[in-house]
Amino acid sequence: MKSFLMIGLLLLTSYALAEPFKSADAQSGKALVDKHCINCHASSYGGDGSEIYKREFRKVKTSKDLIAQVRNCNTMLGLKWFEDEELNVAKYLNLTYYQFTE
Ligand code: HEC
Numbered sequence: 001m002k003s004f005l006m007i008g009l010l011l012l013t014s015y016a017l018a019e020p021f022k023s024a025d026a027q028s029g030k031a032l033v034d035k036h037c038i039n040c041h042a043s044s045y046g047g048d049g050s051e052i053y054k055r056e057f058r059k060v061k062t063s064k065d066l067i068a069q070v071r072n073c074n075t076m077l078g079l080k081w082f083e084d085e086e087l088n089v090a091k092y093l094n095l096t097y098y099q100f101t102e
Contacts, residue, residue: 019091019094019095019101020063020090020094020100020101020102021063021067021087021088021090021091021094022091023087024084024087024088024090024091025088025091026088026091026092026095026096027092028085028088029085029087029088029089029090029091029092029093030092030096032081032085032088032089032092033089033092033093036077036079037049037073037089050096050097053093053096053097053098054097060098062100063090063094063098063100063102066090066093066094066098066100067086067087067090070086070089070090070093071086074086
């Protein structure tokens with residue numbers, strides 16, 4: 001019984017620690033998304049703009065897709081974000097919507 005508990009605990013902690021954009025800053029990522037990204041998503045998908053991340057056939061399927069997509073939007077919009085800003089945004093979107101663990 002005890003060892004089951006231990007294994008459960010281990011799994012839980014490794015799950016909580018497994019996070020692909022660990023050292024990035026989700027708070028500043030959120031500020032960037034709120035400012036630059038929501039309007040357009042909301043106008044094409046309705047609601048508060050978050051549907052695009054939750055739709056059934058969403059494009060982003062891994063954390064690599066996610067950072068690639070953030071990079072694409074950055075380039076497309078000419079925002080000239082630095083790498084760490086892209087990572088902050090990816091972290092925020094991952095924690096809030098995608099929840100990839102690796
Ligand atoms: C001018 C409109 C517009 C702006 C501004 C915009 N996007 Fe997008 N975004 C889109 C459209 C349209 C799609 C869907 C693309 C598709 O389905 O091929 C999309 C898709 C995405 C997806 C993938 C969603 C999925 O399917 O999983 C992510 C992530 C994303 N955008 C992030 C961002 C970020 C971050 C920003 C801010 C830098 C941003 N977008 C700004 C139009 C926009």
